[in-house]
Amino acid sequence: MSLACLFPGQGAQSPGFLHRLPEHEIVRKTLDEASATLGIDVLALDSAEALQSTVAVQIGLVVAGVAHARALAQAGLSPQFSAGLSVGAYPAAVCSGALDFANALRMVKKRAELMESAWPSGYGLTAVSGLSETQVETLANAQDGSERVYVANVNAPRQIVVAGANAALEAFAARALAAGARKAQRLAVSVPSHCELFADATEQLVAWSRDIPFRSPEGVYVDNRGGRPLHDADAIRADLATNMRYTVRWFDALTVMIESGATVLVEAPPGQVLTDIAREHYPEVAPLSAATLPLDRLAATVRRRLGVD
Known part of the structure; x- marks a missing residue:
């Protein structure tokens, strides 16, 4: 019986999500640490207006994930597995012991700034339900x-996210629905994540992050690009620095954790998609x-499911 902590990606945010974190000393300390590291009040990042910024969203998701993981750890519930979807890989790396929280905040801020400046408007993501990756790829190539x-994310066998310009996404959604998709829905993401449009930004982040210290993880860190465990510090650095460019294979990551013995999965706030x-x-x-x-109540439920006191 093993615990896995899952960290959601951009699109999970909603106004006030940082203010809805548990009232807990370690959560307050985490918020204070993030504010001191970045020189801002991070609680100002979750207003509806602030969440129009990719930078605010990505920083906020890292803060929420780390705060909650620390609260669980203080309750004696440290995970054997850590994985995050897209920007969720950053709190996963912190949770696994591979990266300090302060450096994760600095790196994700740089990541988000590069993404936002590369494609400041007119782009995004659309989630397609009911078609396979092969079907979506075929439709994309024929557009x-x-x-x-x-293809940006393979979240499940028939839950695929595509990236592109607004007009291209609108046209693709119509083609996907005509081909039998159940749903084609724009996500609350204003950049075309996880595709070749971020090749230049990725090269810049790789260079920028070269001197950030990483360590081998204490638990099992599962990556985005290959959906496999990474045990080497440099491999985890490369995963974080490059994942904006490559398809997120979340379902592979989920499958690897479960096949390796994860029986209880806790998704950090503010997400529920990975749980579903x-x-x-x-x-x-x-x-x-x-x-x-x-x-x-969450901690008690996890203990009961794991069969521990």
Whole structure:
């Protein structure tokens, strides 16, 4: 019986999500540490206006993930596995012991700034339900016009996210629905994450992060690009620095954790999508969304599911 901590990506945010974190000393300390590191009040990052910024969203998700993981750890619940979708890989790296929180904040701020400056407007992501990756790829390759869309996330066998320009995404959504998709929905993401449009930004982040200290993880860190455990500090650095450019293979990461023995999965605030994916495809495990349970009740449920006192 093993615990996995899952960290959601951009799109999970909603106004006030940092203010809804548990009232807990370690949460307050984490918020204070983040504010001191960045020289801002991080609690100002979750207003509806602030969340229009990719930088605010990505920093806020890292803060929320680390705060909650620390609160669970103080309750004696440290995970054997850590994985995050897209920017969620940053709190996962902190949770696994591979990266200091302060350096994760600095690196994710740089990442988000590069992403936002590369494509400041007119781009985003659309989630397609009901088609396979092969079907989505075929539709993307057949799309007419100069602007193409890219497979950005494979969240589940028939839950695929595509990236591109607004007009291209709108045209693709119509084609996907005509081809039998159940739904094609724009996400609350204003950049075309996880595709070749971020090749230059990735090279800049790789160079910028070269001197940030990483360590081998204490637990198992599962990466985005290959959906496999990484045990080497430099490999984790490369995963974080380059994941904006490559397709996120979340379902592979989830499968690896479960096949390796993860039986209880806790998704950090503010997400529930990763919990729903696990519940649908792996009914034998116990996925829990921290955003839907008070901390003391969550900790008690995790202990019971793990069979520990």
